[in-house]
Amino acid sequence: MPEIKKVGVLGCGLMGSGIAQTAATAGFTTVARDVGAPLLEKGRGGILKSLGRLVEKGKLEASARDAASGRLSFTTDLDALRDCDIIIEAVTEDLELKNRLWKELDQLCPGQTIFASNTSSLTIAAMAAATSRPDRFVGLHFFNPVPLMPLVEVVRTVTTSQETFDQAYAFARDLGKEPVTATDSPGFIVNLLLVPYLLDAARALEHGVATTVDLDRAMQLGCGHPMGPLTLLDYIGLDTVVRISEIMFDAYREPRYAAPPLLQRMVVAGFHGRKNGKGFYDYSVDPAVPSDLALGTSVKSER
Ligand code: CAA
DSSP states (O other): OOOOOEEEEEOOSHHHHHHHHHHHHTTOEEEEEOSSHHHHHHHHHHHHHHHHHHHHTTSSOHHHHHHHHHHEEEESOGGGGTTOSEEEEOOOSOHHHHHHHHHHHHHHSOTTOEEEEOOSSSOHHHHHTTSSOGGGEEEEEOOSSTTTOOEEEEEEOTTOOHHHHHHHHHHHHHTTOEEEEEESSTTTTHHHHHHHHHHHHHHHHHTTSSOHHHHHHHHHHHHOOSSOHHHHHHHHOHHHHHHHHHHHHHHHOOGGGSOOHHHHHHHHTTOOBGGGTBSSEETTSSSOEEOHHHHTOSSOOOO
């Protein structure tokens, strides 16, 4: 099996930058590619901040941070990924966009390069089929915040060869993660279970079951979750969750994957969660306060 030494990451948003940081910290030469310098700058800033936090908390040596930074480069040029041993794609959940990139890379990269998608909900088979290497295609699904969350879902589609799967699985371990095997069905394991739960929490708020704060507090204190569901929705990004739910609803046609009107309205109104400062909570103040008044959710919030 050819060894993985150089990693390419497509997309330098929340997930892509986390994946690039993780790969560089684990010792891989890593190239992160996005379409514009401002996006790359934002990604680079997030990585430096996260690495700094890990050093501050004593979880990473300063020398390891410097070595990781040294292994990382940023580019807008797709051609810079041509000699990577594995390319992990973490761009917007848009099949057409993803397949445009995969087709270009298919021309640039040698046949043995592994193509891996971090998609949360799209079918791996639909991307593999757009390339001339469906046997070298696999899903590698990471969790936010990538540097901290230990799990990677390694997704085998019908065309994935055993060698590719084994390499991707071993690579996830080499990144310091815990891999699990998932089949290529929309949502894999985690989102299949998590997305209906998150949508139900938004539905419960919409129906006046409890306040934002109490819904979150209940699941944190009653079930030991590190974050309540509305805080987690804000953390993942409301636009992202709505997009994932659309894809899953389209695939399964089950009401539990349909985003409730409140959530859809919030996204249309520009409430995208923590990344733009407003969601179920308003992050323009510290600590964040619930947005119940702005959202018109019926139970009066107490905090
Ligand atoms: N980089 C480095 N360090 C970070 C960090 C980052 N990006 N984010 C947080 N930290 C560190 C903090 O500095 C802090 O360190 P100490 O414990 O040493 O003080 C630690 O992590 C905890 O952070 P906080 O005190 O700020 O907050 P917290 O205790 O709530 O922990 C959390 C943060 C790890 C994110 C935790 O709340 C958590 O596990 N939340 C659930 C996240 C989750 O469910 N993710 C999956 C989302 S689903 C998904 O991603 C897939 C999809 O397809 C939608």
